[in-house]
Every structure is written in C-alpha cells, then in structure tokens.
Amino acid sequence: MRKFFPTIAFVAVALASLVLAGFAYFAAREAARIKFEAAADDAVGRIESRLDLHTSLLRATEAFFSARTGGVSRAEFDKFYQTLDVDGNFAGLLSLGYLKLIRPGGEAAARDEIRSNYGIDPAFPLADGLEWHAPITLIEPHDGESQRYLGYDVAIDSVSRAAMEQAMADGALHASGRRMLDPLPDAKGEAKSAVPGFVIFARLGVDGVPAGQDAVAKTKGFLYAAFRARDLFEVALGKAPQLPVNLEVYDQSIDLGNLLYRSEISPVHGYGLKTMRMIEVAGRPWAVVLRPTAAFTEPSSPFVPVVLGLFGLLLAGTIAMIARYQERAFDAATRLHETTEKSLMEKDLMLQEMRHRIKNSIARVLAIARQTAAHSADLKEFSSSFSARLQSMAASQDMLTRSRRQQADLGDLLRIELGQVFGKDLPDGLLSGPQVLLDETTTQALGLTFHELATNALKYGEAGSSVGALRVDWSVDGQGRERMLALNWIEAGKLNLEAPAKTGFGTKPIDMNITRELRGTIEREFREDGLQVKIRIPHSN
Known part of the structure; x- marks a missing residue:
C-alpha cells in the first residue's frame, strides 16, 4: 500500500482539482448561455414590438375605412397616409392599399373607381376559374412606379389568396407566406433583385348583409400592407444598444426557401451557443434562429477553469513527489538488504551450477577416457x-x-x-x-x-x-x-x-x-x- 500512496495521492488531488475546474467550466458555460439567451430574448422582443407597431397601422387603416361607409377617395387616403409619417415610423413598409372584392363580371365598377381616382384606365389581368377577385384600387405611395399595380388582381397569387380567405373566415389579420417584393434601388438609383417580404391582410365587411350569406357576400374588400423584411428587421435591431446576435428568420419552418432575413454580421460558432424562438405574426408562425457574433463576450474568462485545472495538477504533482521521496527514503534500506540477500543467493546458485557442470564434465571425460583406453x-x-x-x-x-x-x-x-x-x-x-x-x-x-x-x-x-x-x-x-x-x-x-x-x-x-x-x-x-x-x-x- 505504501508503494502506491504517491499515485493515490496524485490521482485524488488531481481528480478533485479537475472536478472543481469542471464545475467552473460548466458554470462559465451556463453563465454564457444565460447571457446569450437574454440577448436573444431582447432581439425577439424588439422584433415583436416592431411587428405590433406595423399591425397597429393596418388596424388603424381598417378603422379609417370602416368610419367612411360610403367609401374612401384617393384624396382622403392620401391625406391619411401622409399623417402616418411612414418613413419615420414604419420603416420597411413597401405599400399600403385597398383591394376591392369583385365577382367575375364586376370589372367595370372597379375600373370606373380607378379611373375616377387616378385618371387612368388600367388593364385587369383577371384569372379565369376564380370565384372572386381582389384588384388593387387604392395604393400608397401613389407615385408613377406604384400606380402600375392599380388593377392588379392579388387573388391570383395562391399564397396571398390563402391569407385573404383566412381573414374572411375569422375577421382577424392574417399574414401571407414569404413573397419576393419589388427590388430596392442601389446607391445609383438602379433596381436590384427582388427582396423577401410579406403581406398582411385585413378584411372590410359589408353592413346589412342578411344572415346565412357566405363569407364572400359579407366582404367588401381587403386592406393590405406589404413589408420588405430586411428594412423591418434592421430598424427593429438597429437601436442602441446593439445586440451581439446573428438572426435568421424563416416563415413557418427552417428551410432556405422560407428565409425572410439573415443578419449581415456572421455568427461565431466557437461558443457552441444557438437558440430558436417561434413567434406569431398576424396568425402565421415564424422561426427565428439566433447565434452569437464576434461582439458577444462571455461573463467570465474562459481561462479560469484552465488555470484551476493546471493549478490542481501542479499541486497534485507536488504532493505526489513529496510522498514519493518519503517512500523512496523508507525503502532504501529495504532494497539494500534485499540486494545483499539476492547477491548471496545468486552466488550460491552459481556455485551449485558450476559444481554440477564440472561433475558432469568430469564424468563425461572419464567415460571418454575409459572407452578410448579400452x-x-x-x-x-x-x-x-x-x-x-x-x-x-x-x-x-x-x-x-x-x-x-x-x-x-x-x-x-x-x-x-x-x-x-x-x-x-x-x-x-x-x-x-x-x-x-x-x-x-x-x-x-x-x-x-x-x-x-x-x-x-x-x-x-x-x-x-x-x-x-x-x-x-x-x-x-x-x-x-x-x-x-x-x-x-x-x-x-x-x-x-x-x-x-x-x-x-x-x-x-x-x-x-x-x-x-x-x-x-x-x-x-x-x-x-x-x-x-x-x-x-x-x-x-
């Protein structure tokens, strides 16, 4: 037992030190995780606050249209839009407008309404086989670029149509899936490729419709707000303090085809931190994946567990060396005694072996001599x-x-x-x-x-x-x-x-x-x- 005491002492102290270093390491990891989770919650909270602000815009527009049961003219809608200060308060909003719900054959009334408001006679690319259509009759901003969408039937887009049907069914706001919206101009004013976005729809009902009528008969039209995802998220995350998180936002599920937004700052994968949040936007789930960036700092130094572990190993080695020296000093006399006895035994064995071989050799020589002489x-x-x-x-x-x-x-x-x-x-x-x-x-x-x-x-x-x-x-x-x-x-x-x-x-x-x-x-x-x-x-x- 004395022989193994240095090893036992080293192993015991080293294990204790490694356990302490392990606790320190996992505590540091847990602190980093908690800090990152807090940053992730902050980022998601900012996004949800910005989305609530944008949906409130659509609710306000719905209230404005509902208050004017006789309809809203272009001038009234323009004045309402100007009071919103969209550029200052609703960054990412591409357009705000009204879709008039018509059945097949009702194109003339919608065309007359657009001609009366904008002085243009738009083409109606209505698709065949649909029970109802939803052409754009009011749009803001109404510059020359946006007016080309007047008369466009949004119902021919299956993704947008599904959101409008949900809005007709329950009267709530409903967001479409990922849509590729108009491209943003670059610094030279030239258009680039289309950017991901989404559209939120609000239903406008018809007063005085008898009970038992279908949802289409009870619907006058839809208000919509189209958003560029990148502008919306950058505004939401751009306020101070800057968050050290990288975001990827997906519509419904994590798939490249559903990607709405990805941070330009690359994530750092060395921390091993990653989390996901599910948020709901106008009845549609979004998946938000968050990772730390290079700006993320751990609450405690990662070298503390390493220093603890090295100090413990050094202490264990010192104790083991002291125990080893004591054990060697104690065994010195014993080894000397054993060596002396072993030498004496080996000497006796060598003498016995020599006597045996000499005896055998003499016997063989005598036998050879007798036979040779005979x-x-x-x-x-x-x-x-x-x-x-x-x-x-x-x-x-x-x-x-x-x-x-x-x-x-x-x-x-x-x-x-x-x-x-x-x-x-x-x-x-x-x-x-x-x-x-x-x-x-x-x-x-x-x-x-x-x-x-x-x-x-x-x-x-x-x-x-x-x-x-x-x-x-x-x-x-x-x-x-x-x-x-x-x-x-x-x-x-x-x-x-x-x-x-x-x-x-x-x-x-x-x-x-x-x-x-x-x-x-x-x-x-x-x-x-x-x-x-x-x-x-x-x-x-």
Missing part, C-alpha cells in the same frame, strides 16, 4: 583419440558459453566439428537445413556424435580423400511436444560397403548419446554406394 593399441593412439574428443567437447561447450541463452545452432555445430576433422574450408552444399537451436545437453551429445561420425568417415570412407563425398541435411517435423529433429548423414563414394563385424568405440558413444541421453533413434544403412545414418531425436525448442 580401444587404443598404444599410448600414442590413446593420446590422439582422447585429445580429439576433448577438443570436440570443448568446441561444443564454447558455443554454449558464447550464447546468451545457452543454446547452439545446429548448422554452426556441424561446421565446427567437421572443420576440426576435414579442415575449415568446407565445400558449399555440404550442409542443408533450417535454423535449429539446441539446448546444452543436446549440443554436448550431438557434438561428440558428429565428431565420431566425421572421424569414422575420414578413416574408413571415401570421404577421407574428399569431403565432397559427404552430405548432411536435417529438418524438423511435427508440432508441440511431438516435434522431432530428423538428421541424415550420407557418405557416398565407396562401393559394396558392408556392416562391420565388430562394434568399435566410436559406435558405442554415438548410440549412447542418441538413444539414452537424447531418447532418440539411430539407424545405419550400409548401401552399395556408401553409408547413410538416420538420427531422430525429440526437439522441443
């Missing part, structure tokens, strides 16, 4: 054979000593043993087989076996005159614990080779090494063209 005719032959076998044993041990894993490569072992007998310049193609790593026991046993086979080949086979008559190949078969190392020793070149009548010394250690020590098998096949020795031993590496 089959040697004189001291000279004994000395030569015994020295060669000791060199073979030493070569195998040297390979193991140079290997970090106490393993020897089979191919390298064969090259060393054959090199001691035939010389270092061995021909190509003498050895073939994959890389096979041998453990200590297998290396010692096979080293002596290869030495005896090579010595016999040198003494008795045709390979004595040319090592090219010798071939050695090997492979590994099977999987897991059933893997077997298969080695073939082939001596060619001597004809009519027969098995010896008496087993020599070299044969006995070979058989003992393979069958007893390595638990394998060895087969000798004396063929007409030479000798083949097949060795099979288990191989688990």
